[in-house]
Amino acid sequence: MGAIALLGRARLYVQSGQFDDAEADLDVIFKTHSNFAGFGQAVQLAFDLAGQYDRGERRYLGGWFPWFKDPLHALSIYDKILKVAPVGVIAEESLIHAARLAEREDRKEIYSEMLERIVSDYATSKHAPEALERLAKLRGAESMGRTSTKPLR
Secondary structure (H helix, E strand, O other): OOHHHHHHHHHHHHHOOOHHHHHHHHHHHHHHOOOOOOHHHHHHHHHHHHHHHHOOOOOEEOOOEEOOOOOOHHHHHHHHHHHHOOOOHHHHHHHHHHHHHHHHOOOHHHHHHHHHHHHHHOOOOOOHHHHHHHHHHHHHHHHOOOOOOOOOO
């Protein structure tokens, strides 16, 4: 199947909540159609799909059966975006969204890794100041012996 058809079908799958099928079509585009003129659109669709998982939207099996919420699956999609399109605004957005999700879900190792990647690999990003601030709070909490970056009550 051609890249244009795969992208169109992936869009339809996303609209109908069939996230697994959409992701499978996007994977085919990423693996076999890297020179496709609409590759950036496929990356954007993957980013949008990750955002839907991140917001806790349910995927539907077979287009009708609601499945469990899985916000952490967004992390794997963000990671995939960073592998197929490591340069650009979507890569930077993927990192900061992954960091914020990891913090919300109390995944400290992933949170720290994403922040460090922003600071080291995307030092000129508009998200670098936020990443530096969050990283400083994380390191400060670690030095105080706390296991979470959430404020004390």
